[in-house]
Amino acid sequence: MLDSLGNLKRTHYAGALRAAHEGQSVVLMGWVAGRRDLGNLIFVDLRDREGIAQIVFNKEAHPTAHWKAEQLRSEYVVAVEGRVMRRGKPNPELASGEVEVVASALHILNTSATPPFVIEDEISASEETRLRYRYLDLRRPQLQNNLALRHKVILEIRRAMDELGFYEVETPMLTRATPEGARDYLVPSRVHPGQFYALPQSPQIFKQILMISGLDRYFQIARCFRDEDLRADRQPDFTQLDVEMSFPTQDDVFGVIEQVMQRAWRVIGADVKIPFRRMLHQDAIRRYGSDKPDLRFGMELADVTPLFEAGRETLKFEGSVFALAAPGGASLSRKQLDELAEKAKSFGARAMYTIKVAPEGITSGLAKTLGEEAVKKIAEAAGAKAGDLVVAVAAQKQIKGTDNAALVAGQMRLHLAEKLRVIPSGQWDFVWLTGFPLFEWSTTEDRWVPAQHPFTGIIEEDLEKLETAPWEVRSKGYDLVLNGVELGSGSVRIHRADVQARLFRAIGLSDEQARSRFGFFLDALTYGTPPHGGIALGLDRTVMLMAGEKSLREVIAFPKTTAAQDLMADAPNTVPQEQLDELSIQVRLKNEE
């Protein structure tokens, strides 16, 4: 008993109706978001991409339309003809709440099975149910808004990049496996049995080659793939704003990105101040205990190791001690302090000490061991005010060349800030991090590995230490951090073949190995490579922050679970034997060995 669409044309979006449309005849099309049947009067909430409008069916005025409206159920697809009327009692909850549509005709275009959850923003369904029925989840206004925002941000970025003289160039999705870095997703070749393509972890080498090709300024909204374990802010396939330019200084790259970000943020009506702050990597670690510091609030760390020296024997701690002041934390209960200490341990602390700074005085269990004077100095160093709680954590000295106590304290800083609600909202604190070491020591591989990727440029005066003191070599890399989230990283690159060769030797690759892995790129480098550099920004993360979301899944149309599965499409999955045969692939599961 379904109606056909026929020649019916939509005149307005339901969600776009306003008082100004009063008196107009309209045709709306959308989904039944709700129905309130009062008998001879039926109210239907009609939802489309732009929002919701209330439709009224009156048995006296339009008996046929009313009779049909009695058959409506949730998520039926309908077309409504009617007149926009001002409401006696407006609904301030709805953007269209000043008006309603008095229906003269109703066309039921399709029915719907009863959905597994009610489609509204105050979603109660589990993440699992939402992902399995993603097409229903995506009908929710919040996700519609997020995808609309994503579209507008990408559009604005493309406009800005174009105006800045960048060409968008597509690079292959089927490419070759990269030996360093993340695990590759492999794609078997039918034409070349036993050989594999890899999906790109990033277009890194291609964009550098585009600079060698003389494109001068390249960008791409690029899909990237990394077969690593997931997090709330990490998906196996994700999108980067990938940028590369020739003859740049670091400031040129920063300037381009600052302008692009400023324009992108205007999409949400935010005025981002440029240029962004800059900070040395070592300062970020020392002051915030993180290489992606959240600068929306203070609570800076203080290295109080010297003040603890007197208690090193008694307290039995190793390494150093970092302290910070938690605003208003003095009121935390005994139980909350115990939980805090648990948390510190889970972050890798050997021990946690606290000092309560009350108006009537400073109290701490540390006074016995370190003395009143030292306790007071620790509180002062942390910048504690009356009512604060000073938290000091001790941890084993070094991890990957950075002070672990600082990193633990940095995690405590974030934990406490969230717990005590001191993080302001609506604030955008961008910061460029520079001065990264070129290498970090890999304990698993027992060698120096590039902290970023092996094409990252090297500060000229450190070049001579490449072979003698690699740990002292600084890179030309940089990270862009926003509100404690790493948005992306980039560098001015190595453009000389001889320097690139030295770098490969420094990370333990023989010339033959380097040649077999990167041969084509090393060849390209010898044919007049211009100085070049760029950056790659996580677009999903950018939109996530702008949308105020805590998970990437809220800004990606079809995301994967923490086990990298698509619950809706049921991927990955097995394939028929014939398909494997054609690819010369034999499957042998690990636990069958």
Added chain:
RNA sequence: GGGGCCGUAGUUCAGUUGGUUAGAACGCGUGCCUGUCACGCACGAGGUCGCGGGUUCGAGUCCCGUCGGCCCCGCCA
């Protein structure tokens, strides 16, 4: 690879010390209702307690394994 939380009706959850026929809310179905907007009222349907094994006279509840979701560490050049 490791740690934490969770899995009971379509959905979100409750379920005592292991004990009769496993409950609530929302949703769903039927009926009534002309100003609702979380409509209201009445009645009703709806369960492989994730799955497998074990302990027990008896398991949603205890034990072991396994599968799935979320968060974190490792990992993510």
